[in-house]
Amino acid sequence: MEQPLARLKWYPPSPTAHSVSKPVNGLEKNGEPRKSVENSSNVKAAVSPQLWSFVEEHAELLEVLDRAAGGYQAEPYDLADKMIHEELNKHFRYEEEILFPLLGKYIGTNAGPIAVMLSEHKIIRDNHETFRKRLQDLKKHKCSESDVVQAFKPLESVLRAHIMKEDNVLFPMASSVMSEEDQNEVACRVNEEKQK
Numbered sequence: 001m002e003q004p005l006a007r008l009k010w011y012p013p014s015p016t017a018h019s020v021s022k023p024v025n026g027l028e029k030n031g032e033p034r035k036s037v038e039n040s041s042n043v044k045a046a047v048s049p050q051l052w053s054f055v056e057e058h059a060e061l062l063e064v065l066d067r068a069a070g071g072y073q074a075e076p077y078d079l080a081d082k083m084i085h086e087e088l089n090k091h092f093r094y095e096e097e098i099l100f101p102l103l104g105k106y107i108g109t110n111a112g113p114i115a116v117m118l119s120e121h122k123i124i125r126d127n128h129e130t131f132r133k134r135l136q137d138l139k140k141h142k143c144s145e146s147d148v149v150q151a152f153k154p155l156e157s158v159l160r161a162h163i164m165k166e167d168n169v170l171f172p173m174a175s176s177v178m179s180e181e182d183q184n185e186v187a188c189r190v191n192e193e194k195q196k
Helices: 041-046 049-068 074-107 113-139 145-177 180-195
Strands: 018-020 037-039
Touching: 041 145, 049 074, 049 145, 049 180, 074 113, 074 145, 074 180, 113 145
Parallel strands: none
Antiparallel strands: 018 037
């Protein structure tokens, strides 16, 4: 019997995997409300509704990354730090403690997509720590704005690639291989965690 993973390849998806749509966090640019990168119909069509919260959180983070990508400005960089910190403390925890163990029953956890995602989580955490330290150093006048930008670039790059893999490969795969019961358990447990 062919394993579901045998048909899946890990490569960066098309940059059109997300589309622009709703305002996020009241951010504005040129007097106009900024629009978040929201799930395209492609992503939502491929991901079960029980997993949409993961994709929606990614869309909000991508919007913040877009705003910070233009070079150093205190507000976008501080917001990026805050949102990434939240991603690491909540979103990653939901994946690592809820989604991955349940998905692992179907595809294993020691190799393949879950192992790759866990490895990338560590890289993102390490890159965020470097970025956060540079932001603090800048506020203490111990480094330059360009040092902060140089710390942000690898973090932004790995986050974008990671989000695209999850939205376009991992979550659709989870939607197709996990039982409805396990998908519902993921949604319920994530919602319970968010209520705490």
